[in-house]
Amino acid sequence: MQTEDIQIRIEDDRTGLEIETLKRAILDNLFYIQGKFPEIATLNDYYMALAYTVRDRLIHRWLISSQTYTKVQPREVCYLSAEFLMGPHLGNNLINLGIYDRMRQAVQELGLNFEALLEQEEEPGLGNGGLGRLAACYLDSMATLDIPSVGYGIRYEFGIFDQDIHDGWQVEITDKWLKNGNPWEIARPEWAFEVKFGGRTERYTDEKGRSRVKWIPDRMVQGVPYDTPILGYETSSTNTLRLWSAQAVESFDFRAFNAGDYYGAVGNKVFSENLSKVLYPNDEQIQGKQLRLEQQYFFVSCSLQDMIRTHCDRRGLPISIFHEKFTVQLNDTHPAIAVAELMRLLLDEHGIEWDQAWHITQSTMAYTNHTLLPEALERWAVGLFGSLLPRHLEIIYEINGRFLNEVRLRYPKDDERIRRMSIIDESGDRYVRMANLATLGSYSINGVAELHTQLLKQDVLHDFAEMYPERFNNKTNGVTPRRFMVLSNPRLTKLITSKIGDHWIRNLQELRQLESFVEDLEFRSEWRQIKLAIKRDLANYIQEQNGIEVNVDSIFDIQAKRFHEYKRQHLNVLHIITLYNRLKANPNLDITPRTFIFGGKAAPGYQMAKLIIKLINSVADVVNSDPDVRDRIKVVFLKDYNVKFAQRVYPAADLSEQISTAGKEASGTGNMKFSMNGALTIGTLDGANIEIREEVGAENFFLFGLTASKVSQIKAKGYDPMQYYIANSELKAAIDRINSGFFSKGDTALFKPLVGSLMYQDPYLLFADYQSYIDVQTQVGEAYRDQDHWTRMSILNTARMGKFSSDRSIREYVKEVWKIDPLKICPPNEPCSIH
Template sequence: MKKRGQTQQFDKASFKASVKKHLVTTYAQNIETASDKHWYLAVGKALAEISTGNLLETEKRVANAQTRSVNYFSLEFLIGRLTGNNLISLGLYEQISDAVTELGFQLTDLLEQERDPALGNGGLGRLAACFMDSLAAQEFPSVGYGLHYQYGLFQQSFLNGHQIEFPDAWREAEGYPWEVQRSELNQFVGLYGDVSFYTDDEGQQHRRWNPAVTLQGIAWDLPIIGYQNQSVFPLRLWECRAPVPFNLAKFNDGDYVGAQQTQIAAGNVTKILYPNDNHDQGKVLRLTQQYFHCACSIADIICRHLKNGHEINSLSKFEAIQLNDTHPTIAIPELMRVLLDDHQLSWDDAWAIVSKTFAYTNHTLLPEALETWSEALIGELLPRHLEIIFEINHRLMAQVEAKWPGNNEIKRKLSIIAEGQSRMVRMANLCVASTYAVNGVAALHSELVKRDLFPEFDELFPGRLQNVTNGITPRRWLKYCNPQLSALISEKIGTEWPAHLEQLEAIAQFATDTQFQQRFAEIKKQNKQRFADWVADNLDIELDTNAIFDVQIKRLHEYKRQHLNLLHILSLYHRLLNDPTFDMHPRVFIFAAKAAPGYALAKDIIYAINKVADKVNNDPRLNGKLKVVFVPDYRVSLAEIIIPAADVSEQISTAGKEASGTGNMKLALNGALTIGTMDGANVEIREEVGDDNIFIFGLLVDDVEKLKAEGYNPHTYYEQDSLLKASIDLLDNNEFDATDCAAFSNIRHNLLEGGDPYLVLADFADYVNAHNRIDAEYHNQTQWVKKTILNTALVGKFSSDRSIRDYVNNIWHLTALPQ
């Protein structure tokens, strides 16, 4: 690998001139009167000039290297703001900061002007962004393929405690300064229609799809800038448009609306990101998005492959395709179709390529999130693809028959087609059958994928099912978001750690050094103050930075159990008011979470937390011991200020439900102590930091299964635990809500009569105990700070650079670009 520290050549005077040029000529602003926002846009454009040049250079180097690339297919890339992070990668943060000061501005103010490109829902989309960063940092040839949504994940605000959603026009009126259109890469995509036979000149019969509708894919590239190495790889996002602006015949007949119908329909394909996390809705438009994404991306890969002078037969030698969950699975039959019908390969030759090209990552075991599509719908939208899926299934069933002769039960389980009233295509089965590697995202999750989800596939295809534990990029999630801690670390162990996070282990030796502890604690305090100032300015709530900042930030979902956290808060409220012997260190409970717009109970939980916050924050009887803040509009840029300010990280999913989590890694890296269940990557965090430096509680996966099998009854817990009973009863007595909104009673009903599907009541007592331990241990500040230092020091494993190396070594088999 190239020696790090090769930063961009920089000439301040010409940079300033370029900013001014863009301000005037690109954005038509006067230098004297332009707003901060226009200065940010102009700075972004001036920087993008550098990155676009490097992107084209890197493309050439990749072509010359003649090695394998990975194509990361994902319907989501939750990249967050690019400008600040890109400055770090370019190694130009200080220089640009100086240049901007000379222009009369503060760089930090301008960076605040950038809207987050929220092109993802949560963990899965954010993981894709971290992976792109780590691929570029290590110079592995790579392209990210996604969609250029006009509207990203909705913006959230609260009205009387209720979530309301607004469209997220992330590009605003001016467009996003970092993106460039690559019109030479545009593609055409078919839909609907029928399939016919034809005979070629040699008398061979072939299938041909005759689509009834054609869409155009417009390629937009965002630069993924390698950390201080000058390589830039593309994140290629496809925008859907109609191939012609309107229907001329209809227009000439005076049917002006009819003339635009196709165009309006085409514009809808990439209009909006579906806002569900861990839930599959099965809408036609979603399948259209998926196919549009895959067809454009496959076409682009093949164009590149042929342009680089390679034979179609060598595709898998030069290209790997990683499917980020099943959302881009239709790429599998699409590549088969292109190879069979356009390149006229035999089935066996085409299959040999496809089954050596694709790999698939599973991110969930939740049954409601496992994608299936109606066979009828696929047949209508993509008739040729359905034929191909049938053929893949036919051959799979033959393999199953050979391994388990006459066993129809296994056939029913493994079949890509689920029988039933309406036949459904199971995308995960299609993936496992067609890829050469399948991975879960944390050790426990990958074991459960083998044990519970695909045990027979594991027998049929030994070795195919693997684990790659997730990771996070240390550049954004430590160096950029926590500059003071980063400076302290660099002072002690040098500046190489952002590219080699395992080096952080060397700060463990300072965990008991009083002076280091003081500085570490002081930085945490300042980060808490930075966040407290933000809260005062934006939410008008005063926070005491001496309190414990207890943070749960993630999508709102029953399995993540924000309502368990809420019940604990209610138990503290109850004890503070009713038990004169009870005392506690002041706590601020910080939440941030978006609920899927159609997820009623999740919205009820948000409402309940907001109402409890209103009450406890203003109740003088609590002596300021308890505060609750629900920060609206959770997004990457908010995570960047909350995470460095956290003392406690809530990772409290029901065991077996959270595939990995990545927020848990970010918080631990920034010195928050985890209170968590033995779930997802919490298990591995515990292994790294040691039992003394984490607060583990709750049922284990096997306990959960056993309890459910025995017949779980939440009433038993309710009746036997007086603190739990008092807390749950607070949900039902208008203590927090004078309106007749049913949110509180819905939550209570779900927990008691609804059977408490995520075992909140079963874990409550142990959770409260773990919190009591936190309260007790926080009093011993020396010990506490030691633990937080050890968290930062010992989580180097969770760098996404390591995850990417695992993929490279075990799945993709890539070589880093030579200089």
């Protein structure tokens, strides 16, 4: 049948949006999909019935979208990412469908608790932190802006671990997010691909007399796609998140089975399925494990094969124009093997000559760098790489040889430069440098905030930026206001919309109109009441979770992000201890009450980050139970920080802690989410903080600390933390308190590794920034006392965050990198003549 002939005719219960229809649909799904009747249905059954009701409404739009793509054959962007930190789908889909309130009413009329059903969803935590969440925000914006796109990644059976706290220490628990089934995905086993590993290569002469290469692998795995619809806000565009799950290739089992080796056959199955079993929980720290490279190659190969099949088989287009129809965005170097894999597919499977293959590859790939931290720059030992991907190693050598010849021509006798630019690091043991491969194979290379891009060009990729300046550009990150304002902060959304209408949700710059309400006394009072109500909700949650009673009139001072030394949660702790020491010395001291709230996970193998978590909990134990400081400072560590939880935390903050060592945080995106929800920032001139401060105004931002260039200068001269320790009595007192065992029941050894690093070799310069941080925190405390003025600053923060919508970022990618035209999708059940 021709695609044009397909008529989507689905009965009204699957598409209708009236409350009565929604109620009927929920009960119908409970009956026919869950196989339950109300008397025996569990909360999860109702959640599933509700989710399927929403999914039905997405599927209609999804099929129209993919039919339109099939017909129009537009240029598409494929976003390749090892992580997609999507967060719960249900609420977000209801917002984007525009039926959130209606559905709540329908659910309530059925006598069910809507909030409890939303809570029931296990979030797909298929990412570590900022990088994975950015990918999710970008999918939302691409659909909202009607950009034909696919997100490609891995369907990890276990996502990021759940965090528990035992005796102040982090304990990791496997994340069984699929245990109750996943109503948002559809498996497509009929569209699986095979992926090869290991073995050797062989040269042969083809029928045209050309020398070709054949890869003879020693094992094979199958990738099965699982598709999730991604609906845009107030549009019918519904794109696809396609995640690959690894399965054993049947034919391989068969041979062993026939030979009587039943266990061998099953063993192969277990081995294959291991590939997509678990997400590596390391954030900005590589481990160089073989399985990780296998995962990367696995999803990249499936994705590229999928694109080529769409292009050649479904659309019947010649491979020579592949790059005109597809562009691939590489989310960091995790999918950088795509450069070599596309070359292999073009050379070996499609018989294209080297120069043309390289032209197609380089016109297809674009690379986003997300970090300058040396420990996060991916490199693979040549031995490991070659044993797993022998053909790719050959191709990389060839790319490298040709490239280095060009470098030699351009910069004669500059051997140092050759060594730096080579894809192969030969300074000691040999490694494949993935950043160099990604850079060389891409037509666009970008950083994620102005400062970061500047440092990228100055530092890590300096030689490449000098040779190919036109390929480098900046794309400052953004976040989706649908999830991080509308869904997570309904009260504020309602207030804003009552004043300026709801166009700001699609066009965040419109929040500027709020500036004209800053002098409106009643508006300010409503704004303050809302913040207070949200803080009360969080206070209740803290009471339930941690058994700590907090003062809702205190400053909610929040640091929520992954634990890493460069993010300096321990600098925050030094401030807490300093305040504590002041109160102990002078119990009548008049300070603005504060509640310090922390949330975040540490990589399981990152001992220092785990010790910082332990320190926070230890300080919390002492401070919270000391009657001398009662009601003035409280310390709370909220366990298991994830997307669901983040949505509850951002709206409740008065103060957002963005205190990384300048030059280390590529962008940050939590900083944007806090500020959009009316928190003020205390921050360094790092990543997107700089741009946030430019937008909200220096007078509405608490700046402290060294600049990135000062940091480098100090390091160049040789940083001497001891000198600060000796000269600063409050700093010394804080450090001595930790050292004395005061927070560790007399155990003076516990925090030695942490304190030792701060005192003798700290690459993150805590002591150098300490006094400046303390001083500015004092200003924060004073500023908070003038509630009216604080509220003005809070409103201005929200009003001026328009730039940080991920819609703006995606518009820039579309215009300056991808060069894709939006494609409007017809709404369902309406006459439409767009195509």
